[in-house]
Amino acid sequence: MKNYLPFEKPVSELEKKIEELEQESVSKQIDLSSSLEGLKQELSEEIKLIYSHLTSWETVLIARHPERPKLIDYIRYLIPDYVYFCGDRHYMDDNAIFSAIGTFQGKPIMVIGHNKGKDTKENILNNFGMANPEGYRKAIRLMRLAEKFNCPVVLMVDTQGAYPGIAAEEHGQSEAIAYNLREMFRIQVPILVIVTGEGGSGGALGIGIGDKILMLEYAIYSVISPESCSNILYRDTSRASQFAEKLHITSKDLMQFGLIDGILPEPLGGAHRDHKTMLETVKKEIQYFLDEQTPLNKKTRLDRRMEKFLKMASYETSLNLYQSSS
Amino acid sequence: MKNYLPFEKPVSELEKKIEELEQESVSKQIDLSSSLEGLKQELSEEIKLIYSHLTSWETVLIARHPERPKLIDYIRYLIPDYVYFCGDRHYMDDNAIFSAIGTFQGKPIMVIGHNKGKDTKENILNNFGMANPEGYRKAIRLMRLAEKFNCPVVLMVDTQGAYPGIAAEEHGQSEAIAYNLREMFRIQVPILVIVTGEGGSGGALGIGIGDKILMLEYAIYSVISPESCSNILYRDTSRASQFAEKLHITSKDLMQFGLIDGILPEPLGGAHRDHKTMLETVKKEIQYFLDEQTPLNKKTRLDRRMEKFLKMASYETSLNLYQSSS
Amino acid sequence: MISFSKGNTPKIVKPQEKNIENPDWIKCPSCRSIQYAKQLEENLSVCPKCNFYFKLSASKRIEILLDENTFEETDTDLSSFDILKFSDTKPYTQRLEEGIQKTNHLEAIITGLGNIENTRVAIGVMDFDFVGGSMGIVVGEKIVRLADKARLNHTPLILVSSSGGARMQEGIFSLMQMARTSAAIGKFQEQGGLYISILTNPTTGGVSASFAFLGDIIIAEPSSVIGFAGARIIEQTTKQKLPAGFQTAEFLLDHGQLDKIVERKNMRKLLTRLLQFYSKGKTKA
């Protein structure tokens, strides 16, 4: 681990101790295995304790963790023989959205997602995964290419939001997102949406319509970032952590609201501590999704997708929720 | 008339004489009607003579005549209650293409065409009717809007060509034209194409696919402008008039080749000498087209449109033409 | 006052007069001229001096656009509830109350059926005075239901937007209204329905990036601010100076995003014409 979050302090201390002990054991050639064993046990329990009491704000920090698996990690793991595609065919190739087709358990799938970088250089190149209209247009173009390949689409959502830039407005950020929101209901192949990190507002939803919506345990999904919410209402971001709570943005919240179909549990201490386990969980879930979708014909699939969204967050559904909660 | 073409010299002289005589008759209060009568007769015969022996190059000059009726003249005459639309919804509103819907004999039609200006100011604003990719994208968007209105489309072609600009290439001039060439075969409402002036290459064809293709008598339609052809082959434009002949670009040529469905006769001395008659001819022809199309269902229409273009200029058709002409 | 307990139909209280001191005179925020309120209203709330567009209430907009006495409001019983028990500088319930008082309506959109020059349309009009015209569950629901009505009745659909975007106070439920409204409009359009979207000042955020930009035809009022992200946020993020006229209707027209900009006084005439083209096109010869 390179980056510890503020609330992970006890973990960082324990890990440092363990490291020191291990070095000592080597340099002095003494057996410290029982002490180490104890410390590791302690570490594991500490992590368990911390991660069972996370505040919403802490979850936000985990969702944004720089070492969290990124789109490219999933793509490399799920479809190692992938071929990626570029361009909206009109104006630009937007690196903030990345898209590749590859073989997943014998059949092709198309993975499209927000392309947060793995380091600063990549992040600058990819605009921190904040897409311009061209990114959304590339995404829908490639969903249509997936239709041609008759291959399911996995959308991986991980963005702070659509990019608030000058050119973005000039080129129709609104139109691009709105268009996708409508057209994704017409994509004839199965679509699985997985919010892997940040589900930031319209920028997330712009590639977020599908037959099944899943969230990683510590992912978030929100109409507005807690900072912006605080900023708009109080003109500073100091209340961000309060608004993280108030906005109800965790996977548990969304599951309770009936807005997502499932939560993918993260490894102990979050996905950033154990990529392999996380990737494997996602892989199994995709397989499961594909099996579910196999028997459906196109019409049924599209009808259900439409129904799902028309029902979710509807007046009736929400009122029932409200009434049963108060 | 403000602009005389070089070969119209005898006409300009006669018209000058007539004008002088008319002024004399007024100022000196003498009756010169019989002299005038004679001159007018002479004028009419002179025009008839000149216009019955036009070279291809002279036709080019007429097709480009600044006083020739422009798109906006047709729109104002055909659909006086018109509403126009802007924008490709992505990047720009391209003034080089103009498009309006309006009532034509009780039913709506959509007119889309190259928007050559009526004076220098307009021409600069409209880029002399040379469209950027955004113009072609606006055009196809509005053909789809016409589908929604269930109204026929009249495409009016009058361009030197698609604009050879930097941004045009950056934004996919090729893609835009190619896309239209394919998609116009899928537009479900009737499409009438009328080449009213210059049918310049891919830029013309980019809004030139339809169920019926007509040319005004002195319009031209060419794979390349005679000047460019000369320029490419001899590095100067001095042979333009020769190539006008060699390229076979007049309405008569295209009719003989079976590439168009009809020629709309122009008033004596060309459309620029008598807008009203020209507009009325076009109006009647549209009405005739609509009547033809009424009994067809969508599938038949689209099948025929496809067949028409697959047959026209095909190997078989062209070879037969070649063999019967040599 | 309004009661927000479990789905009861709330009672409406008359809105307060806005200008307690001098209700007859209104100062134009653009040219600072003083306008006689009645006259301003007769001029459709457009400043006769400088052409500044005052915001229009939803009821007034309907009055201007529709044939007299033809509007039948639908879904009048839908009222918002505080699903997240949200509170910021004031409780969300208070914001709702204030919205109701200000607008005399239960939500930021009025929907219904009515005629424009005898053509039947389904129409929804947003009211900025209701919590900034923001879209929460009820606004989304009313649009979904309206699109459905338009589809079943084979009438064109007209939506007049005026909104700061999604309603933060309903959190993720608001965000999902972007998907829901887009879905419903897609369903309507797919079956041949004509949807005319009218953007007024302001149309931004989650409303801009959903139903508002899905119009078969998109029309804006002059000078309206239209965009996805807020200008302040863009400036802060990009550290660039925004170009002149950024995010105005005129700017968007230049950038190909709009079909037309139309003055308030000509809007009804334009709609009439478009609707007539549409119905003539649909009738068999």
Next chain:
Amino acid sequence: MISFSKGNTPKIVKPQEKNIENPDWIKCPSCRSIQYAKQLEENLSVCPKCNFYFKLSASKRIEILLDENTFEETDTDLSSFDILKFSDTKPYTQRLEEGIQKTNHLEAIITGLGNIENTRVAIGVMDFDFVGGSMGIVVGEKIVRLADKARLNHTPLILVSSSGGARMQEGIFSLMQMARTSAAIGKFQEQGGLYISILTNPTTGGVSASFAFLGDIIIAEPSSVIGFAGARIIEQTTKQKLPAGFQTAEFLLDHGQLDKIVERKNMRKLLTRLLQFYSKGKTKA
């Protein structure tokens, strides 16, 4: 020599050796290094020093892309005729003859069926050495027929472009090939067919603005010049300096026009992969 009289099948004459003085050594026009011809060919006509892409003959391209001995050429009997009796610096018939001599083929495109790693495809490859790879009636016809074959045989379609555009010498007949090829490709794609378009140096004008840019997937070779209008004309018209790399494949990729740029040596591997995805996607589970 070839006879152009009414549709006779013309006789083919062996092309002349190109480098009469020193056929074994070739100078790279980019880095000016001298390459041994055989070695250059083994390197797929890519300069080993500077990576310059020499033009590839259609036959060589087919050899590189397809499984050995699987190519069945179709429409071999179609040969061009001088429909306009056109003559400029030389008669069109002479240009045709020279093209045939240079390429050992009757036209600027070879079409047929063949396998790529055992997947059957319909493939057309253009040859720039034949009248600048220009598209006249026969090129258009061969593409139309190939698209039809692909449609009827349910095979993917691959077209490798290398062309200066429409063939002036056939005038308006050439222009119409843009419409014809686009129509045929649309028909093929509409029925689910996969069309991969490969752009090589150069792909411009009427070829660029028709079938070449209609690929479901569009791939280019590095550094290829791709564009609609000629750079010289753009410079003359706009009186602006062209940006660096204008109209190169890399420039187009940045501007969103291409899916990928792929080196010549990797093209077959990429196609293999895409074709396998496609056929796996189409097979029932």
